[in-house]
Amino acid sequence: METSDNNTDEVPSDLKLRDEPLAPTDVTVFPDGMGKRAPGDRPSFEGLREQFQNLLFGGVGIEVSALGFPPSGENEGDGGKKKTRGSSAAGEKEEQFRSAREKIRAFNQKPKQIRDYLQRFVIKQDEAKKVLSVAICDHYNHVRRCLDHPEELNMDYSKPNILLLGPTGVGKTYLIRNIAKLLGVPFIKADATKFSETGYVGNDVEDLVRDLVRAADGNADLAQYGIVFIDEIDKIASSPELGKDVSGRGVQVNLLKLMEDTDVNLVAPHDIAAQMNLMMSFGGRRRKKETINTRYILFIVSGAFDKLNEIIRRRIDATTIGFGRPGKNECEECLNQVATEDLIKFGLESEFVGRLPVRVACESLKKEDLAEILRASEGSILRQYERDFEGYGINMHMNDAAIDDVAALAAKEKTGARGLMTVLEALFRDFKFHLPSTNVRDLRVVAETIANPRKALEEILRMEILGEVAANPYA
Numbered sequence: 001m002e003t004s005d006n007n008t009d010e011v012p013s014d015l016k017l018r019d020e021p022l023a024p025t026d027v028t029v030f031p032d033g034m035g036k037r038a039p040g041d042r043p044s045f046e047g048l049r050e051q052f053q054n055l056l057f058g059g060v061g062i063e064v065s066a067l068g069f070p071p072s073g074e075n076e077g078d079g080g081k082k083k084t085r086g087s088s089a090a091g092e093k094e095e096q097f098r099s100a101r102e103k104i105r106a107f108n109q110k111p112k113q114i115r116d117y118l119q120r121f122v123i124k125q126d127e128a129k130k131v132l133s134v135a136i137c138d139h140y141n142h143v144r145r146c147l148d149h150p151e152e153l154n155m156d157y158s159k160p161n162i163l164l165l166g167p168t169g170v171g172k173t174y175l176i177r178n179i180a181k182l183l184g185v186p187f188i189k190a191d192a193t194k195f196s197e198t199g200y201v202g203n204d205v206e207d208l209v210r211d212l213v214r215a216a217d218g219n220a221d222l223a224q225y226g227i228v229f230i231d232e233i234d235k236i237a238s239s240p241e242l243g244k245d246v247s248g249r250g251v252q253v254n255l256l257k258l259m260e261d262t263d264v265n266l267v268a269p270h271d272i273a274a275q276m277n278l279m280m281s282f283g284g285r286r287r288k289k290e291t292i293n294t295r296y297i298l299f300i301v302s303g304a305f306d307k308l309n310e311i312i313r314r315r316i317d318a319t320t321i322g323f324g325r326p327g328k329n330e331c332e333e334c335l336n337q338v339a340t341e342d343l344i345k346f347g348l349e350s351e352f353v354g355r356l357p358v359r360v361a362c363e364s365l366k367k368e369d370l371a372e373i374l375r376a377s378e379g380s381i382l383r384q385y386e387r388d389f390e391g392y393g394i395n396m397h398m399n400d401a402a403i404d405d406v407a408a409l410a411a412k413e414k415t416g417a418r419g420l421m422t423v424l425e426a427l428f429r430d431f432k433f434h435l436p437s438t439n440v441r442d443l444r445v446v447a448e449t450i451a452n453p454r455k456a457l458e459e460i461l462r463m464e465i466l467g468e469v470a471a472n473p474y475a
């Protein structure tokens with residue numbers, strides 16, 4: 001970037017302070033804080049920038065930089081000549097971006113490899129793992145081909161955007177998070193409820209794409225291969241028939257363009273600070289419009305879709321007689337038979353549903369599955385508790401019977417795997433408070449601990465006071 005002092009010709013007219021420059025005399029430090037300059041000189045952009053920064057952020061150390069663009073000194077145009085404080089960090093970042101992009105280019109995963117990776121973390125949900133693995137491979141193979149052969153861009157391509165259905169806490173978000181981690185692509189998760197049709201009250205749907213750029217550390221190039229995950233999509237269904245708010249319809253319509261192929265401005269038109277920031281970052285020179293295209297961004301939406309199974313059941317009932325009909329308790333399996341018409345009846349727009357060709361339901365988790373999560377998932381919440389105790393030098397171990405009991409209690413919560421955290425939190429609260437201040441180094445969690453945690457803790461503390469820790473069955 002050129003330094004601001006020899007850049008005065010490029011001051012845009014709206015920022016000119018005077019029409020006629022005064023005759024230059026001595027170089028002075030002006031009290032406006034805009035740098036050393038001759039009385040007739042216009043204030044430098046660095047100075048202006050600093051002023052704005054102070055004005056906006058009160059000099060609290062926030063660097064003014066436009067979304068997606070580095071602070072001055074790291075801008076395009078300096079040709080990497082100007083060494084700044086952050087230049088080595090910027091170099092590292094650049095290297096990271098390049099390797100992330102190369103990773104996408106070198107994508108050669110097979111669906112089974114992705115499924116196997118997911119097995120390490122996610123218990124059950126076999127159908128979802130299979131469907132997701134295939135869709136992800138198809139999409140990133142296409143992205144790779146387009147990167148290698150840009151002429152493929154002209155070919156028709158329907159993105160395999162995904163609709164994930166299923167009750168709460170069964171691993172919908174967890175599946176996608178793990179996929180994004182495996183692929184190393186930028187990933188963001190948002191709740192559909194935070195958007196409003198106009199963007200005046202809630203967020204604008206285009207903010208999703210800008211958030212993705214932020215998740216990619218400001219690298220728009222990388223962000224265009226990312227994954228946008230929108231949760232609670234069922235909450236923007238609008239069906240006056242079913243008593244649902246009609247404003248969700250507008251949000252669905254706004255999402256349509258985004259889900260296919262559109263250019264999104266990197267700086268939100270309503271974000272005054274970012275707009276000013278953008279102007280300052282580039283020394284006031286007009287740059288070409290900075291946008292990101294959504295062609296390669298994969299959209300995955302998910303929701304619990306309460307009562308959708310009733311709609312599906314009614315449809316199946318109407319078309320099947322006798323044995324083919326699903327029983328009342330089989331309703332859950334109905335979710336996997338969801339058809340476009342069911343989703344439209346539920347309150348989604350047909351154009352919206354049409355852009356979600358890949359649909360799969362996650363099953364609810366039974367107590368055996370919850371126990372399996374505690375035992376086998378690499379992301380098991382039990383590991384987190386073990387680590388918490390480890391932090392105090394306490395070795396916690398939960399035996400099989402206790403794991404089964406925790407799972408049974410969690411299943412009663414009816415919040416899927418989230419119930420495990422609720423149960424463990426209540427169980428260990430007092431242990432975590434008292435034990436770190438004792439000499440207890442081993443905590444064995446057995447069925448009795450689960451049945452009566454208070455008694456178990458009292459026993460440990462009593463034994464500890466008596467110095468009989470070794471004789472304690474819990475420790």
Ligand SMILES: Nc1ncnc2c1ncn2[C@@H]1O[C@H](COP(=O)(O)OP(=O)(O)OP(=O)(O)O)[C@@H](O)[C@H]1O
Nearest residue numbers: 121122123168169170171172173174373377417418
């Ligand atoms: N099938 C599973 N296997 C292993 N862990 C799971 C599974 N399902 C959920 N979990 C655990 O529970 C947590 C919450 O799950 P997740 O966020 O995926 O729920 P969800 O299905 O997206 O629910 P919601 O509809 O409420 O958003 C995860 O972070 C993970 O630790």
Ligand SMILES: [Mg+2]
Nearest residue numbers: 172173174231
């Ligand atoms: Mg979720």
